[in-house]
Amino acid sequence: MKHVIVVGGGAAGMMAAVSAAGEGARVTLLEQNEKTGKKIFITGKGRCNLTNACEKDAFFEHMISNGKFLYSAFSKLDNRAVMSFFENAGCRLKKERGERVFPVSDHAYDVTDALGRQMEKKKVKVCLRSPVAEILTETVTAAGSGNGVMAGDRIKPRVVTGVRLTDGRVLRGDAVILATGGKSYASTGSTGDGYRFAMEAGHTIKEIRPALVPFTVLESWCMEMQGLSLKNVAVLLKSGKKRIYEGFGEMLFTHFGVSGPLILTASSYYVKKYYGMPVELHIDLKPALSVEQLDGRLLRDFEENKNRQFKNVLEGLLPAKMIPVIVKLSGIMPEKRVNEITRQERNALIECLKNLTMTVTGTRGFEEAIITQGGVSVKEINPSTMESKLVKGLYFAGEVLDLDAMTGGFNLQIAWSTGYLAGISAAAEGV
Numbered sequence: 001m002k003h004v005i006v007v008g009g010g011a012a013g014m015m016a017a018v019s020a021a022g023e024g025a026r027v028t029l030l031e032q033n034e035k036t037g038k039k040i041f042i043t044g045k046g047r048c049n050l051t052n053a054c055e056k057d058a059f060f061e062h063m064i065s066n067g068k069f070l071y072s073a074f075s076k077l078d079n080r081a082v083m084s085f086f087e088n089a090g091c092r093l094k095k096e097r098g099e100r101v102f103p104v105s106d107h108a109y110d111v112t113d114a115l116g117r118q119m120e121k122k123k124v125k126v127c128l129r130s131p132v133a134e135i136l137t138e139t140v141t142a143a144g145s146g147n148g149v150m151a152g153d154r155i156k157p158r159v160v161t162g163v164r165l166t167d168g169r170v171l172r173g174d175a176v177i178l179a180t181g182g183k184s185y186a187s188t189g190s191t192g193d194g195y196r197f198a199m200e201a202g203h204t205i206k207e208i209r210p211a212l213v214p215f216t217v218l219e220s221w222c223m224e225m226q227g228l229s230l231k232n233v234a235v236l237l238k239s240g241k242k243r244i245y246e247g248f249g250e251m252l253f254t255h256f257g258v259s260g261p262l263i264l265t266a267s268s269y270y271v272k273k274y275y276g277m278p279v280e281l282h283i284d285l286k287p288a289l290s291v292e293q294l295d296g297r298l299l300r301d302f303e304e305n306k307n308r309q310f311k312n313v314l315e316g317l318l319p320a321k322m323i324p325v326i327v328k329l330s331g332i333m334p335e336k337r338v339n340e341i342t343r344q345e346r347n348a349l350i351e352c353l354k355n356l357t358m359t360v361t362g363t364r365g366f367e368e369a370i371i372t373q374g375g376v377s378v379k380e381i382n383p384s385t386m387e388s389k390l391v392k393g394l395y396f397a398g399e400v401l402d403l404d405a406m407t408g409g410f411n412l413q414i415a416w417s418t419g420y421l422a423g424i425s426a427a428a429e430g431v
Contacts (some may be wrong), residue, residue, distance in 0.1 A: 001026050004426045005163055005173035007132050008194070009036035011412055012398025012419035013179035014115040015077075019423030020177070021122035028171065029124055030163070032131035037112035038188040039181065043370075043412065044100075048108035050086065051079045051416070052409035053099040059413070062406045064211075064268050069378040070403060073386065073417040076424070079409075082416045089114035100409050133166045135176055135197050137391055158201075160393035175393045175426035177386075179419060182372025182399035183208055194400035195375065202390045204377040206402045209275050210369030211268045212411075214259035217281070218359035221325050225253035228321045229260065234287035237266050237360070239279045245269040248287065256364065264370065265406045267363055271373050276362055283356040285318070294350055302346075306339040313338055317353075326352050371411050375402040386422035397422040 004020040006013050009031030021027045029036070040048055052059065059079060060067045077085075083093055083101060091114040092104040103110040119126060137158040162172035180194030195205050229252045237244040244266075251260035258281070270279065286294055297317070305313040311334035314323045327334050330349040332341060366372070376396055380389050388394040397418040405411050 002174040002427055003028070003172070004175045004177065004423070005030065005171060006177045006179060006423075007135075007163065007197075008179035008181060008398070008400075009033070009126065009128075010039050010179060010181050010188075010190075010398065011037070011415035012181075012422075013177070014112075014119060015416050015419030016177045016179055016395075016397050016423035016426070017124045017126075018115065018118045018122060019077075019420045020427040021119070021124050021423075023424050023427035025175075025427035027122075027124045028173070029119070029126045030130045030132055030165070030171075031126065031128050033188070034128055036126065036128070037115065039185055039190065040112050040412075041108045042185065042188065043108060044102060046108055047102050047106045048111045049100045049102055049407075049409040049412070050093075050111055051082045051101045051413045053079060053083065053095050053101050059410065062408065062410045063403075064272060064406065065373060065402055065404045066378045067405075069381075069383050070414060070417065072383045073421040074413075077417045077420040079413055082413060085416075086111065086114050089118050098408055131166045132163045132193070132197070134164045135178070135201060135394065136161045136164055136170065137201065137394075140392075158391045160391060175395060177395040177397055177419075177422045177426055178400055179397040179415075179422070180400050182375060183366045184210060184213075184369040184372050184399075186367065190372070190399070198376045198396070198400070201388065201394060203380050203388065206374040206377055208372050208374035209271045210363055210366045211271050211373035211404055212264040212370035212407055213267045213271070213363045213365075213368055214254060215257045215263055215267060215270075215281065215360045216362050216364065217257035218278070218361050221328065222253060222257060222358055223255055224325055225321050226255045228253045228319055230285070230319075232287070233262070234284040235262055235266060236282040236284075237270060237279060238282065239274055239277065244274060244279065251283075257360070258358075261407055268373060268404060268406065270360065271363065279360045281358050281360050283358075285353045285356060291350055291354060294353060295346065298346060298349065302338045302341065306337070308338055310334060310336045310338055310341060326356075329356075370407070371404050372399055373402075373404050375400050378402050385425035386418055387425060393426075395422040395426050 002025045004025045004027045006017045006029040017027045017029045091110045094104050140157050160176045181190035183192040231250045234248045249262035251262045329352045332345045386395045398415040
């Protein structure tokens with residue numbers, strides 16, 4: 001019976017442990033925290049958007065980095081299979097707007113409990129408070145024996161022999177699955193150790209950056225709307241004439257800039273190629289109305305309130321918190337009577353409403369990022385097995401890999417799919 005060691009007890013790690021044990025392997029899962037699934041508990045604002053029920057083609061349209069690499073893993077455990085897995089494990093599911101899938105209970109712990117029950121059923125040995133210090137490998141000689149070197153040694157060929165824990169204990173295994181997560185939300189255990197382990201094994205790490213993360217902006221008036229949430233707005237992110245991202249949905253103004261689902265998705269496209277560069281964010285506050293239709297709406301509102309001051313006639317058009325900002329940006333005097341507003345001034349107001357523009361200066365850090373973009377280069381991983389091409393018996397799963405997607409359950413699906421494939425491969429092909 002092969003012994004598979006899983007390093008990391010998050011979504012990918014638990015799925016890897018369950019699938020490896022399901023193939024008949026003896027599995028030990030090592031988690032440095034006091035419990036498994038800590039990051040799962042905070043996903044979807046504590047509700048856990050565990051996958052997305054869209055069609056396969058639509059799923060891959062939501063991938064941002066290295067979508068083609070995921071084809072094999074997704075074919076082994078796709079979103080429908082994930083839903084069946086959790087339903088069969090006693091976690092009832094429901095679909096919401098955008099095909100997002102949640103537990104019926106709206107509690108993330110139902111997801112972790114389902115995984116816990118499956119690990120217990122398949123006799124996975126879970127070792128909590130067990131941080132790993134290094135992955136152990138040995139160099140294979142021509143005769144097939146080894147001389148016991150650490151993973152940092154670049155002599156080839158090499159094979160995994162186990163792990164060394166921070167307390168000095170050595171655990172031997174036939175295969176090791178690294179499912180350590182990225183660097184976002186370090187409080188959940190995603191401290192970036194997996195990147196160090198991978199580098200010591202000779203792997204290339206694509207630059208890691210915070211992704212699905214709020215934007216910081218230059219304009220101070222943005223902060224005046226702190227706490228204001230807008231629904232059904234359209235955004236365009238641009239660098240000069242280059243369109244980086246266009247989308248429609250919900251956003252939020254904060255004390256440092258902007259956030260919300262629409263902005264988080266935009267951030268991943270920004271981080272991919274424009275990280276740290278100032279770009280323009282254009283917001284259409286009234287995307288359902290053309291310029292002509294909006295002008296007609298304003299003319300009607302102005303006619304009904306022709307003797308009122310400009311600052312007092314936008315209540316039906318904008319949230320109260322936004323009105324002083326739009327009034328200021330329009331250049332129209334707040335106390336000006338509506339019947340005195342010129343066509344040129346009205347056009348300036350329409351420009352504010354249809355093209356509210358701010359300068360994105362960067363993003364918040366890893367502590368506020370939902371995921372990490374970058375990670376272990378997928379060129380050095382076999383997509384059909386999740387095994388390292390450099391070290392026999394070393395597998396990777398989840399956020400530690402250079403794979404990421406938009407919000408909506410897609411990133412957890414990456415974890416489930418890669419974890420499942422790494423698990424069955426490690427159990428079947430371990431040294």
